[in-house]
Amino acid sequence: METHDQPNMANDRSEDPSKTIAQRMDRVSDSAQQAWDRTRGAVTDLKRAADIDGRVRRNPYGTVAAALGVGYVLGGGIFTPLTARIVGLGLRLGVRLALLPMLKDQISELADSFGGEIETNKGRRGGAKAPKSGER
């Protein structure tokens, strides 16, 4: 191996340095072009696979919000006081929004039942009195 390498090295040394630099530049440029093409291909494949264009067309604000959220998580903002505050606020709002209709229903049912009882009591009283007046 060494015997083969020595003549090559000697050849390299004897070559024009500007030619070598140009060749290296060409190689670097080719590999950069290949890397760029591969990246573009990967991004296109990802776009096609995730149907990003379709999602953006169907729900533009939602997709942007999702990207914002992903960025926030990637930025390390998930276990922070700000997240805790936002989650707390969301939970409070959600609970209120979920509980209010339930409470409203319960109260209206209670009111209905009370109203019904009052009506029946009135009816009973009226009914009890009516026969008396009828008797009279």
Next chain:
Amino acid sequence: MEMTEQIEATVREVGARVRPQIDEAKRRLSSLDETVTEYIKENPGTCLLGALAVGFLIGKIARKA
């Protein structure tokens, strides 16, 4: 009764004065919404990458704070 009528008249007057401004604001908001939606639809990659970057920055700031 007179007091109630006066209040009603004032409210009606204020409503009539403010209504055009509210309508204008509504129209502007609707136009802005259309513009933003169109822009996002035309440049999805840019918008998503931008949103990702903004989210990343907010996350970093929240982590430091």
